[in-house]
Amino acid sequence: MKRKHQRALFVGAGLAVLALATTLVLNSLGQSLNYFLMPTEVLAGEDVPQGTFQLGGLVSDGSFEADDEMGVSFQVEDGSSSLSVVYDQVAHGLLPDLFREGQGVIVEGQWDGSQFVASRVLAKHDENYMPPEVAEGLKEMGEWRGEETP
Template structure:
């Protein structure tokens, strides 16, 4: 009788660990497409990610690089003061998107060009995403907005 209780207790503990491991693996698998890491242009230039990896890049739209192509293709460079990465985007840009302004793009880095699926721009004249501010401060080119 005592041996049966001990065996049952061990089975329940093993089953609980297996259920925990399976649920953790399923959660990790489900979230792998939903997690987009932020990288600055300097980080992308130093260690280019794989072409199939989706990530976010942010910085300032480099002055003089914004080119509207034929159709809905837009090309520009994004910089953090340390490196400049060429970006292509097909679609409609946000209204507040312009040169020397902060932006964040989601997409992948293929053949030396960041191919953006989504572009986000600042939503007022003083806002800049925290990740972009941190990257610019790290490069020593961030300037506090005037009040």
């Protein structure tokens, strides 16, 4: 009986130490585990990488523009600030199917101080799933809490 208790104690203590160590490591790594930065963080200029990095936010309503050569530009916002993104579909491929105004987006590229030159655009979707009729109904009733109304 005693040996069993000893082993149980050992396993429990080992797991506790492991959990503590993991918490400390994840805490110290902190924000470096983020996949993307927000516009506010980029404009603040702190920890903005020199080379290629990812920027995430919502595509501002009414900001999308396309030129004749399949180049596009749009604003990415995070609620408090926004910045402009340019993307060349000929050089880097078409926008993903889910890309639309009001939707989440992650763009990969470089910040030149005034605009973000993207070499890749990824669409981010939210955790809401529903049929089109339900989405329409919610919008009509003014119950919409999706991404289109910030």
